[in-house]
Amino acid sequence: xxxTYRSHPAQLARIRDTVRDLAVQAGLQRGRIEDLVxxxxxxxxxxxxxxxxxxxxxxxxxxxxxxxxxxxxEGVFRKRVPMPELDGVGGHGIxxxxxxxxxxxxxEGTAVAPGTVVRMVVGRGSQAATG
Amino acid sequence: xxFAIEKxxxxxxxxxxxxxxxxxxxxxxxxxxxxxxxxxVLDLSxxxxxxxxxxxxxxxxxxxxxxxxRVILRTPSPAVARVxxxxxxxxxxxxxxxxx
Numbered sequence: 128x129x130x131t132y133r134s135h136p137a138q139l140a141r142i143r144d145t146v147r148d149l150a151v152q153a154g155l156q157r158g159r160i161e162d163l164v165x166x167x168x169x170x171x172x173x174x175x176x177x178x179x180x181x182x183x184x185x186x187x188x189x190x191x192x193x194x195x196x197x198x199x200x201e202g203v204f205r206k207r208v209p210m211p212e213l214d215g216v217g218g219h220g221i222x223x224x225x226x227x228x229x230x231x232x233x234x235e236g237t238a239v240a241p242g243t244v245v246r247m248v249v250g251r252g253s254q255a256a257t258g
Numbered sequence: 259x260x261f262a263i264e265k266x267x268x269x270x271x272x273x274x275x276x277x278x279x280x281x282x283x284x285x286x287x288x289x290x291x292x293x294x295x296x297x298x299v300l301d302l303s304x305x306x307x308x309x310x311x312x313x314x315x316x317x318x319x320x321x322x323x324x325x326x327x328r329v330i331l332r333t334p335s336p337a338v339a340r341v342x343x344x345x346x347x348x349x350x351x352x353x354x355x356x357x358x
Binding site: 136137139140143158161162164165168169172175176215216217219220223226227 | 260275277278279307309310311313314317318321336337340341344345
């Protein structure tokens with residue numbers, strides 16, 4: 128399942144509705160569904176704010192034991208170290224994603240090879256960590 | 259309805275889903291509150307979703323009030339309370355999360 132969205136904040140609610148439905152179909156537990164929906168929304172928000180690309184795609188794959196989601200833009204990843212002393216109260220998106228799902232990885236888009244991909248994985252079993 | 263703000267005599271009711279598309283609207287709405295110091299009470303019972311940009315507005319508001327008042331976050335839904343827990347909002351000196 129692959130869906131393309133215009134890179135605009137107004138699309139976030141639509142993205143959440145779509146992945147919430149998919150998560151229900153995949154049989155994820157209720158709490159895990161909301162965690163995954165928020166993580167995807169954070170990744171999409173980062174793509175919209177930081178990537179400078181006009182669209183983003185969300186791919187969704189269900190296997191026997193897990194759900195794998197990729198949020199992909201067409202931009203260049205802004206490399207930086209989180210510095211709370213300098214950043215004020217921003218910059219919590221990626222740490223929040225890491226707290227919400229079982230795996231997060233970021234393939235950073237570069238000037239030579241644009242397109243940042245945030246890949247997130249949650250287990251489908253009841254043994255999955257809930258923090 | 260994605261997000262709505264309802265100012266009432268004693269508190270402000272936030273409804274729907276709060277993400278970055280509503281960040282400026284909420285900031286504008288909270289900026290003049292409260293006029294003379296004191297606590298700012300937000301009723302979150304009808305807020306079904308919040309992301310890090312929504313939390314950011316709450317943190318900025320608490321920062322602005324500093325020692326002149328608190329931000330009271332009343333009756334968050336389980337999904338919203340979950341985000342507050344993960345981001346440890348209750349550890350901010352002038353933020354109080356009232357779960358019931």
